[in-house]
Amino acid sequence: MIRLAVAVISGLSCLGQSALAQDPQVSFELDSETAIVGQPVTLRIQVLVPTWMPKPAVFPNVEVPSLMVRLPERATGPVSQRIGGATWSGVQRSYRLYPLAAGPFELPDGEIVVTYADPDTSDPVEFRAPLPDIRFAARVPAGARGLNPPVIARGFALDQTLEGATELAAGDAITRTITARIEGTTPVLIPTLTAETEATAVRAYGKEPVISETEERGVLSGTRVETTTYVGQSAGEAILPGLTIDWFNVESGQVETATVPETVVTVTGSALSAAPPMSPREIARRVGWGLLGALGLWLAWTVLRPPLFRALAEARAGYEASERAAHRRLMRALRTRDLSASLAAVEKWAGFFPDLPQAALPVRRALAGIGAARFGRQAETGKPAWNGAERAAQSARRAARRAAGTAGSGRSLPPLNP
Structure with missing residues (x-):
């Protein structure tokens, strides 16, 4: 075990023995001069002051190549010791040094900064202790x-x-x-x-x-x-x-x-392809076909897109103007329980059957009942009335389409022989 004590005199002038006795005491302890590769050597640094430390001590960096440094649990803790009949207090820090390779190791230069209260004035005093020359060697066991x-x-x-x-x-x-x-x-x-x-x-x-x-x-x-x-x-x-x-x-x-x-x-x-590598002519042919295909797609997009979009827009507009779309809007209004939208939608749908003025009558009656129940003296609401209106709308459409003699637009075809 190696134990080194360091006494640092602050200031350049000579101090008396009594003043020197009040300087902090810093000691370094290495538990072995020889370590086994991968096994730790413990370095302990102890700082003692005659009063107290208003700031934590600042410890040096001991990192060197091929040396792993770890601070174990509770690496830093308080210590006290009787010096000259008085109790000094301080702190101790333990490092575990793991050599990762065989050979000599020397810790780098550094210093410990200790701030303690002056025994006479209690003012904070900064004290610096240099890290001594600490060396050890790591070896591989003979076995x-x-x-x-x-x-x-x-x-x-x-x-x-x-x-x-x-x-x-x-x-x-x-x-x-x-x-x-x-x-x-x-x-x-x-x-x-x-x-x-x-x-x-x-x-x-x-x-x-x-x-x-x-x-x-x-x-x-x-x-x-x-x-x-x-x-x-x-x-x-x-x-x-x-x-x-x-x-x-x-x-x-x-x-x-x-x-x-x-x-x-x-x-x-x-999972590997068994096909032989392509010849330069085959590669050129495939590239040519790819370019022609890309050109064809570009021409199709450029030439066919406008008429295609127009046809789609016309088809959409034609559908929105159809009896089928009108009836779907009516059913949507009934399912959302929107009375105003339902009244408007039933009239829009009934317009596709001008020769059947009674086609929408069951739906109108159901909506009238819902309006009376909602706004009458004995207002009441509920799902049965709306469900009945939905059934009435479905039945009315089937009856109207049968009466009109068509399964498509909802309008009667003109007679063949007027």
């Missing part, structure tokens, strides 16, 4: 030196799931998910899990790996998940490679092995 990559953890496991059948028709797919779980270190150290397949019977479509990290009671764990979908391309057999990862168990000091078996996929049929 793990033959591993490539060196997976060093408390626990490691591989798992595989398949979605879909291993016997595919061309165009069908099977999805393979490989999950690696690691305990006691970061999942960043887990290597790639899915090897490329050289089989032509399938085509692989891989997603981006998903890396998740968790921490429980200061211990890092996590997973790496790789998902690949294989689509059948041509008849044949494809082998999805298995996976074997040797890892070093820091608790047992032994090398253990995690495996995922290979998967054999059979494809029937072919």
Whole structure:
């Protein structure tokens, strides 16, 4: 264990021993000079002041390449200590440093900024303590030196799931998910899990790996998940490679092995075109036909559009002026219980049967009853009256069309021999 204490004299003039004794006390503690790759080294920084700190202490950045820095739960907390017969209070912060590769590490230059109350005036005083020269080295245990990559953890496991059948028709797919779980270190150290397949019977479509990290009671764990979908391309057999990862168990000091078996996929049929590549003449011919077709469509749109739109407009106008449209407007007014619109619509419809003045009489009577019930002395409304008006309108149209002797426009044809 390395413990370093730093005393910084604020100001350029010499101070007495009593004044120096009132300066904040900053100490740094590294629990080991040697770490194992992937396993944490703990750095503790403690700040003590003779009074109190009106502002939180500002701690330095200790990030360096190939070193992962984590602040565990409750990384920063209050501390107190008896110094010179008095109780000093302060704060302590703990960092967990995870080396991701073997070799020496040196923390960067930095400083801690402490603001505390002056013992005499209680005014805030800023105090700066530089980060001392903190170094340590990371190594690979002797038993793990033959591993490539060196997976060093408390626990490691591989798992595989398949979605879909291993016997595919061309165009069908099977999805393979490989999950690696690691305990006691970061999942960043887990290597790639899915090897490329050289089989032509399938085509692989891989997603981006998903890396998740968790921490429980200061211990890092996590997973790496790789998902690949294989689509059948041509008849044949494809082998999805298995996976074997040797890892070093820091608790047992032994090398253990995690495996995922290979998967054999059979494809029937072919999703690839068997036609030979087109010649330049065939390509030119198809392009020419395509251009002629586009020109024909443009001419048709330009020449035929105006008369076509006119014909559509005339057909629409003819329909709106027909007996069928008039009766539909009447039925729509009755269904919406609009008395004014119904009275106007029944008269419009009756105009198509000038020779049958009684054609609309049942509908008029029904609407008159609805008006009397609504505006009379004993006003009452309800669905039965309107339903009766709808039935009367349907019956009146059938009777009028039979009487007129037509099933189309509602007008009687002129006699053949006047």
